[in-house]
Amino acid sequence: MFGKLLKRSKSTGSRKPDFQRGLAAFEAEDYAAAVADWLPLAERGHAEAQYRMGQLYARGQGVVRDFGDAAHWFRKAAEQGHTEARFSLALCYANGEGAAQESALPVRWYKTVSKTNPAAAEANLALLYPNGLGIGPDIAQALHWYRLAAEAGHAEAQHHIGLLHAFGQGVPQDHAVAAEWYRKSAEQGYAVAQHALASLYANGQGVERDIEQALAWYERAAEQGFVNAQLALAIVYEHGTGVEADPARAAAFYRQAAEQGHPVAQVNLGLLYARGQGVPKDYRETLKWCRLSAEQGNVNAQFNLGLIHSNGLTGSPDYAEAAVWYRKAAMQGNVGAQVNLGLLLAHGWGGRPELVEGVDWLRKAAAQGHSGAMSNLGALYATRDSKAYNPIQAYVWYIMAAASTQPGPEREGLEAKAHELGAGLTSEDRHKAQVIMEEWKKNPKLMVTG
Incomplete structure (x- = not known):
């Protein structure tokens, strides 16, 4: 304008x-x-x-x-x-x-003026x-x-037509047509289309599944620095998808993508260092790459940082730092982080106990079906010298933990604890427990703050 x-x-x-x-x-x-x-x-x-x-x-x-x-x-x-x-x-x-856009200044101006003087609004708009x-x-x-x-011959336009057909936007979904357009673009060297075509070959969509073709196109895109192709190759070689697993090659591709700032590549490279696969085992490198990924919000990296600090893998345990990262991951719904944060807070590891918040995180994990969270809740409620002591709740959580555990010694142990607690309850208490469990089956999330 x-x-x-x-x-x-x-x-x-x-x-x-x-x-x-x-x-x-x-x-x-x-x-x-x-x-x-x-x-x-x-x-x-x-x-x-x-x-x-x-x-x-x-x-x-x-x-x-x-x-x-x-x-x-x-x-x-x-x-x-x-x-x-x-x-x-x-x-x-x-x-x-x-x-x-409704919030755009000219739109708001036009709507306001047009209410009182439509002709003037139209003239000024023009x-x-x-x-x-x-x-x-x-x-x-x-x-x-x-x-x-x-x-x-515009390569990006060819790729975009491929996208429209791949996702069925404005045209019937047709991966075969998408592949034709991706190929035209890919053969001109457009890395995004090379990656898209490789993905079709890897998944057998619109073309016959062909891992060799997939790798060839991924590599052409990766050579141009296309980060998603580098990540795809790393995953293929780490897990041996259609090829022989090659951890060293996987690490090399993860590094290429990680150095470009890709959060998934960063955490995966860090985990290779933790396991010593394709690279020397080195938790300091794990810490470095997981931190870079976690700072971008990657939930798996945040959880792993919590593990590193709580277990003292690069020095003395630091529960306060572990809690910071567990909390970030827990707030994104990571069930393992919710359990670990709950236990850390409930037991006061590294500081004074925060029982209410700790129990709340364990309940959130239990609402996702985590049997370990349920059994830990049972243990907390069953401990007589704990401020959380509540035999009815302990009975409930041990029963639900047992029901969520595969048959075997662990399940038998949970059932035994529930039976022992149940023997000490009155019929009225057992009825209350039954009501709680029925409510749980209807909506587990109702139990989170109950």
Whole structure:
């Protein structure tokens, strides 16, 4: 927007617009000067200038960012056969970029003014936003412009058509057609499409399952530094999926992806160091890579950091630090972290006991069906010198723990404890326990804070 309202300085007002001069200004990051040269050319039908103006509006460089105007100029260039503009216009339609958002300032302004003076609102909207507030998602239009760009050899457009067919967006889902488009793009060296095609071969979707082809395309993408392909290769070689397991090769690919900051690759590389698979066993390296992953929010890395600190794998145990990481993982629903944090708090390891919170975390884990959490709750409630002592609750949790455990000595031990507790309960207490268990079966989450 505002492109037609820009005022040219006296020094440039009489100059003849020059595309190359605008390009030089753009490369020097003097976007206003680029607009001064490109806008007049765009208005006269210069396709490349139209495309460039679309980019400036999309990025908010030299003009106020506005996807409506971006789409306007992309369309002008696209209708003249500009391949990149066709692709960019397709992206606008696919993503609905520039579509009016309820919270956007111009939308709120327009709705407010139109209530009192509709005519004035429409007039001002046309003045300030001559090309509208944007375009809504339109997959059919997106596919039309993608196809025109793809048929002209645009690799990204070919990949995007493949995506639409793979996920059935605007077209029937068809992995075979997706594979054809991915291949066209992949053969031009587009790493994202190479990875997508490899995934189809790995899973036998739209093509016959072929691990050799999958590896070949993954490797071509990985060689270009595509992190998801590096991760895929690492997983294949770690687990020996269709190939002989090769921990050293897995570690090498994990490292490539981890050094690019991929959180899953970071934690997996750390775990290889913990096991000494493909790399020397070194918990300090495990700590390093798990911390990098955990700081990005990876729940498995957070749980493993808790284990490292609570077990003192790189020094003395640090329960306070362990609690920090267990809590982060527990809040994301990691059941192991919920159990370990619950026990740490309930028993006061590394500090004073936080019984209420500890029990609450154990109940959350029990609500996910964790038998260990149930048996630990039984033990807490059964301990006479504990502030949590409650024989009815102990009886309940031992019974439920036994029911969640496979037949064998462990289950028999839990049943024996429940029987011993039950023998000391009154018939009224056993009835209360039965009610609690029936409520549990209806909705385990109700027991979390009960």
